[in-house]
Amino acid sequence: MIKVNNISYSIKNKIIIDNISLNIKSGQMVSIIGPNGAGKSTIANITAGIIKADSGNITIYNKDILSINKQEKAKIISYVPQQYSYSVADFTVEDFVAAGRYPYLDYFGIITKEHLDIIHYYMNLTNIYHLKERHISTLSGGERQKVNIAAALAQEAKFVILDEISSFLDPKARYEINNLLVKLNQENKYSIILITHDLNYALAVKSLFICIKKGALFAYAESSEMVKNNIFSDLFDMEFIYLKENNRTVIVPK
Amino acid sequence: MNTNIKLFIIISASILIVTASLFIGIHKINIYNIFTGGTIDNYIFFNTRLPRVISGFITGGILAVSGLVFQSVFKNPIATPFTLGVAGGASLGAAIYIFFSQSVSIMAVFGQTTAAMAGSIVTIFLVYSFAFIKGRLNNTTLLLAGVAINFFTSALIMFIQYFADINQSYNITRYITGSLTTVLPNNMLLLIPISFAAFIIIYSFHKELDILSMGEYIAESRGVNIKYSITILYFTVSFAIAAVISATGPIGFVGMIIPHVMRMFISYKNKILIPVSFIFGGAFLVTCDSFARTIIAPAELPVSIITSIIGAPFFIFLILKTSK
Numbered sequence: 001m002i003k004v005n006n007i008s009y010s011i012k013n014k015i016i017i018d019n020i021s022l023n024i025k026s027g028q029m030v031s032i033i034g035p036n037g038a039g040k041s042t043i044a045n046i047t048a049g050i051i052k053a054d055s056g057n058i059t060i061y062n063k064d065i066l067s068i069n070k071q072e073k074a075k076i077i078s079y080v081p082q083q084y085s086y087s088v089a090d091f092t093v094e095d096f097v098a099a100g101r102y103p104y105l106d107y108f109g110i111i112t113k114e115h116l117d118i119i120h121y122y123m124n125l126t127n128i129y130h131l132k133e134r135h136i137s138t139l140s141g142g143e144r145q146k147v148n149i150a151a152a153l154a155q156e157a158k159f160v161i162l163d164e165i166s167s168f169l170d171p172k173a174r175y176e177i178n179n180l181l182v183k184l185n186q187e188n189k190y191s192i193i194l195i196t197h198d199l200n201y202a203l204a205v206k207s208l209f210i211c212i213k214k215g216a217l218f219a220y221a222e223s224s225e226m227v228k229n230n231i232f233s234d235l236f237d238m239e240f241i242y243l244k245e246n247n248r249t250v251i252v253p254k
Numbered sequence: 255m256n257t258n259i260k261l262f263i264i265i266s267a268s269i270l271i272v273t274a275s276l277f278i279g280i281h282k283i284n285i286y287n288i289f290t291g292g293t294i295d296n297y298i299f300f301n302t303r304l305p306r307v308i309s310g311f312i313t314g315g316i317l318a319v320s321g322l323v324f325q326s327v328f329k330n331p332i333a334t335p336f337t338l339g340v341a342g343g344a345s346l347g348a349a350i351y352i353f354f355s356q357s358v359s360i361m362a363v364f365g366q367t368t369a370a371m372a373g374s375i376v377t378i379f380l381v382y383s384f385a386f387i388k389g390r391l392n393n394t395t396l397l398l399a400g401v402a403i404n405f406f407t408s409a410l411i412m413f414i415q416y417f418a419d420i421n422q423s424y425n426i427t428r429y430i431t432g433s434l435t436t437v438l439p440n441n442m443l444l445l446i447p448i449s450f451a452a453f454i455i456i457y458s459f460h461k462e463l464d465i466l467s468m469g470e471y472i473a474e475s476r477g478v479n480i481k482y483s484i485t486i487l488y489f490t491v492s493f494a495i496a497a498v499i500s501a502t503g504p505i506g507f508v509g510m511i512i513p514h515v516m517r518m519f520i521s522y523k524n525k526i527l528i529p530v531s532f533i534f535g536g537a538f539l540v541t542c543d544s545f546a547r548t549i550i551a552p553a554e555l556p557v558s559i560i561t562s563i564i565g566a567p568f569f570i571f572l573i574l575k576t577s578k
Contacts, residue, residue: 050474074477081471087329089467089522099465103477109461109525152475 001025002077002159002191007046007056009039016042017053018215024193026158029185031202032195034212035236040195041163043212047193048079048161060159074103078152080162084136084144093131093139093147097123100154119154126150126180142173149177153184160184161193166201174198178205199232199251211235227251260520264530268537272311276303278544280551309437310543310557311536312449313498314508318516318535319456319528320491321509326467326524327484328393334510335495338381338400338488340374341504342407344496347373348429348503349411352422366429367441370500377403378492382485393470396488432503433556434543441501452494453532459487460524505558507565508535515572538565 004022008015017039024030024047032040045051047058049065058065060076068076078100091099100122101115111119123129126146136144145165152160162181166174178201184190185205196202202209202223209226211219219231226232227249232240239254276299277283283303287295320335328337336342351369384399385392411430415423429436437445462483465473473480499505512535513527520530542560549555 045471048475050471070474070479071477074475077475079471079475081469081475084468084472087467087469088325088331089464089517091468091522095523096468099468099472099476102461102465105461107458151472155476 001061003059004047005056007053009042009046009053015215020217022210024191026191027189028191029205029207030193030210031207032210032212038212039215040212044161044163044195048077049073071103074155076157077159078155078157080149080152080165082163084148090135090137093128093134096136096147097151097154100151103155122150122153142169145169159191163195166198203249257521264534268533271537272307272540275307275540275544279547305439305442306434307540309442310434310540312445313502314539315532315536316449316494316498317509318512318531320495322513322527322531323456323487323491325513326463327487328397329467336504339377339403340492340495341499342404343377344370344374344499345430346407346410349414349426352425353414353418367500371496374496374500429503431556432505432558434502435554437501444497448494448497452490455490457528459483460528463524505561507561508539511565511569512538
């Protein structure tokens with residue numbers, strides 16, 4: 001379980017995160033939503049231990065995240081950034097995913113048969129095994145995003161934080177990735193923490209909603225409550241209508 | 255082509271070049287006289303050629319590996335060993351020494367090297383002290399600080415040159431145009447252990463360098479201790495370069511192109527890239543130095559002129575050839 005306790009963070013005297021506390025339980029599917037600039041990515045980065053908060057602390061299974069060795073932390077939490085763009089080295093898909101095994105490697109960094117099996121398992125799970133030899137620069141946005149996810153999964157951390165990963169994807173690629181996350185959550189018991197603007201997806205998978213507005217926790221609610229109390233409208237300051245079909249609720253701007 | 259075959263070609267070509275360079279020069283060395291004590295061939299081989307080739311090899315190797323490290327750490331393909339201002343600091347140190355010293359003895363070269371070393375060490379700590387924001391190492395700030403320091407030191411050098419007499423000004427220019435002629439035997443005693451240690455330390459970070467080049471967020475997620483890795487790498491690379499260029503003066507281009515060429519032809523994996531860049535970087539500089547020693551014989555050209563004259567067109571050729 002991850003506990004976020006009274007986190008505050010500011011940049012150049014502008015308050016980005018204002019005293020937020022959260023609990024994320026094992027096996028939960030959580031969506032962090034809110035307007036642009038609300039501090040969603042920042043709170044996710046702080047939760048992942050990437051950014052250090054000005055005050056407050058994060059505990060993983062009751063241990064302060066800053067006191068945990070980085071490699072040990074990587075075995076508990078993994079983080080998928082918005083996009084991966086290659087820079088000096090144009091990795092092959094397999095090598096890029098293999099980097100996910102870093103927390104488990106010894107000093108010499110040898111990728112053994114066991115590691116390779118795990119790497120291939122996650123490549124198959126994300127349906128990118130056929131891209132094994134391809135270089136990242138030759139992949140489409142959707143393929144790149146799956147590679148990005150596969151590499152994080154290869155860390156075998158039970159908490160996966162994903163930062164707006166489907167923003168640039170076409171409907172099919174988005175659909176595939178969304179299904180993958182549900183599968184990971186339901187079958188593999190991963191805790192998925194998703195920063196997203198895809199409200200319909202978050203509703204469809206019945207995730208728990210963490211609503212952030214102006215750096216503060218605005219609401220913390222189940223899908224049903226979000227709809228019943230029309231929290232979306234207050235969060236985004238706009239009117240929404242809800243369409244119900246076959247037990248599924250779809251939200252669209254009014 | 256298989257990576258192992260390419261590796262074999264690169265390594266054997268490097269060994270061949272380095273060995274051949276021992277026999278290239280104004281004085282033709284007869285191979286049978288080398289181990290005969292008292293002959294002129296024996297003297298030149300062990301007192302001139304061998305130290306020169308070794309210092310060229312180490313210098314080229316360290317420059318190439320340093321460039322490689324900075325390119326990965328800053329995720330910037332045009333980063334060079336001098337991007338963070340170490341060369342600027344060394345040059346300024348040397349310039350100040352030349353301006354204030356009166357002697358022209360062998361001590362002058364030693365003093366110049368020491369002053370250059372002092373200049374670069376000051377720069378190393380100065381740049382590093384700018385790099386922390388909120389206790390977090392900031393790559394962009396580090397890079398900008400380095401660039402700013404480079405401009406600042408070159409302005410100060412021009413300032414000194416403006417007031418220096420013609421002789422001092424000439425000596426300053428000679429230092430800034432890096433050359434292997436100024437490497438003394440006692441520099442070698444420092445260079446060999448330092449470069450060996452630097453290589454071992456850098457190599458031990460090969461996995462981290464791979465992941466650091468993927469970006470800070472991914473590196474954090476994978477569990478790389480970024481601050482620790484970058485701090486160790488920064489100081490290792492900077493001190494190694496300081497040790498090398500305080501003796502030679504800044505030698506450009508090796509540190510930028512060799513890692514690229516090796517990455518294009520051999521592998522992007524640092525496990526292979528680090529040693530192969532060192533070897534080929536060393537061989538490249540030794541080759542350039544052979545030209546520098548012979549092209550206008552009996553006079554010598556500073557090797558840094560040759561590295562860029564050969565290196566730049568070759569590099570452009572490669573880029574055109576590989577980019578479709």
